[in-house]
Amino acid sequence: MAYLIKGVSILGAAPTDLAVTDGLIAAEPAKNAEVIDAAGLVALPGLVDVHTHLREPGREDAETVQTGSRAAALGGYTAVCAMANTSPVADTAGVVEQVWRLGREAGLVDVQPIGAVTIGLAGKQLAELGAMATSAAGVRIFSDDGFCVADPRLMRRALEYVKAFDGVIAQHAEEPRLTEGAQMHEGEVSTRLGLTGWPAVAEEAIIARDVLLAEHVGSRLHVCHVSTAGSVEVLRQAKARGVRVTAEVTPHHLLLTDELAAGYDPVFKVNPPLRTAGDVAALRQALLDGVIDVVATDHAPHAVQDKECEWSYARPGMLGLETALPIMLSVFGEKWDLIADRMSVAPARIARLDGHGGDLTKAGTPANLTLVDPSARWVVDPGALASRSRNTPYAGMTLPGRIVATFLRGEATVLDGKVVK
Ligand SMILES: NC(=O)N[C@@H](CC(=O)O)C(=O)O
Numbered sequence: 001m002a003y004l005i006k007g008v009s010i011l012g013a014a015p016t017d018l019a020v021t022d023g024l025i026a027a028e029p030a031k032n033a034e035v036i037d038a039a040g041l042v043a044l045p046g047l048v049d050v051h052t053h054l055r056e057p058g059r060e061d062a063e064t065v066q067t068g069s070r071a072a073a074l075g076g077y078t079a080v081c082a083m084a085n086t087s088p089v090a091d092t093a094g095v096v097e098q099v100w101r102l103g104r105e106a107g108l109v110d111v112q113p114i115g116a117v118t119i120g121l122a123g124k125q126l127a128e129l130g131a132m133a134t135s136a137a138g139v140r141i142f143s144d145d146g147f148c149v150a151d152p153r154l155m156r157r158a159l160e161y162v163k164a165f166d167g168v169i170a171q172h173a174e175e176p177r178l179t180e181g182a183q184m185h186e187g188e189v190s191t192r193l194g195l196t197g198w199p200a201v202a203e204e205a206i207i208a209r210d211v212l213l214a215e216h217v218g219s220r221l222h223v224c225h226v227s228t229a230g231s232v233e234v235l236r237q238a239k240a241r242g243v244r245v246t247a248e249v250t251p252h253h254l255l256l257t258d259e260l261a262a263g264y265d266p267v268f269k270v271n272p273p274l275r276t277a278g279d280v281a282a283l284r285q286a287l288l289d290g291v292i293d294v295v296a297t298d299h300a301p302h303a304v305q306d307k308e309c310e311w312s313y314a315r316p317g318m319l320g321l322e323t324a325l326p327i328m329l330s331v332f333g334e335k336w337d338l339i340a341d342r343m344s345v346a347p348a349r350i351a352r353l354d355g356h357g358g359d360l361t362k363a364g365t366p367a368n369l370t371l372v373d374p375s376a377r378w379v380v381d382p383g384a385l386a387s388r389s390r391n392t393p394y395a396g397m398t399l400p401g402r403i404v405a406t407f408l409r410g411e412a413t414v415l416d417g418k419v420v421k
């Protein structure tokens with residue numbers, strides 16, 4: 001297919017025509033190009049998520065690679081990195097290849113599997129990182145996400161191991177001895193509600209340790225879902241020293257606070273927990289400053305019985321793929337350069353996803369892009385989401401920005417706000 005996207009604003013610049021031919025941005029439109037009227041729309045490089053839970057294999061009742069891919073494409077994504085906490089765990093070449101193949105079959109976004117750091121996420125023994133890296137899936141991000149690699153010797157070994165092939169260890173930073181029984185952020189609100197707290201220092205202590213390990217080894221560390229002002233300060237200092245560390249923040253940690261736990265609605269239960277307004281302000285500033293490199297969704301679908309129950313029994317996690325860009329627009333407004341860098345360019349660089357996060361003004365760039373209508377407003381209806389799960393914290397909220405179309409290597413995956421196949 002060839003397209004001529006007429007009157008589109010690339011990252012907020014003056015309207016222009018954008019030609020897409022044979023999977024690439026072209027200097028001239030092809031003769032048979034299908035014309036898309038894009039007046040009022042903004043083109044962004046296709047979004048890239050370095051932290052997505054697709055739940056397949058094992059919890060296909062919550063999400064599948066297919067349903068998660070649909071949610072991603074509708075959210076403007078062209079690539080997602082699938083977390084390893086599946087069942088079986090993605091800790092072998094066989095499982096990561098399975099996820100990779102399912103992604104190809106769905107064909108809506110590039111699904112890049114993340115491999116586990118330790119066998120079974122148990123934190124005892126390194127998984128075969130090299131075998132996963134050299135598999136067809138070409139794994140480059142390794143994470144025990146859901147759990148922290150708490151053992152410092154194992155963390156050091158993992159950092160050493162992946163250095164050889166420019167891999168990165170993505171750490172879910174949580175000192176488990178400090179979060180036993182935790183139900184929410186430790187602070188005034190947890191005290192009032194009588195819920196056991198997850199103190200900020202449980203995250204900050206691990207990040208401080210890990211930046212020192214990464215500095216010592218000279219390897220790449222990525223910090224998942226940073227949630228506290230103190231973590232930002234640790235990262236700021238590490239980056240100033242030149243440590244090879246990158247960090248992500250989720251849309252929900254940029255918007256929501258621990259006060260939401262007061263209604264005991266488990267839709268607001270997540271790891272790390274929603275923090276205070278002061279933390280939210282520090283995270284926003286860190287994203288603007290570049291101390292936090294990327295926005296990652298931590299899209300965490302859960303089946304109804306795991307979420308619509310009593311708070312302490314509910315699994316932590318929230319949906320994110322279909323609302324991430326609208327939440328960014330509501331928090332920061334139309335800062336298109338910021339959005340493109342933190343949601344596409346930088347994540348593609350961290351995950352080494354060549355062809356994503358490219359310059360749409362250049363002929364020859366792979367045509368991975370999304371078209372957004374920034375003036376549209378829509379009400380989040382959990383039942384209308386493409387995800388198989390319903391656990392969005394934004395139900396009933398009116399959000400700005402509608403994803404109108406998404407293109408993966410020049411083929412439309414979403415048109416008129418609907419999945420094409
Ligand atoms: N974020 C969450 O609360 N849950 C994630 C795991 C994780 O990202 O830590 C999940 O897999 O459900």
Ligand SMILES: [Zn+2]
Pocket residue numbers: 145146147172224225271272
């Ligand atoms: Zn996590």
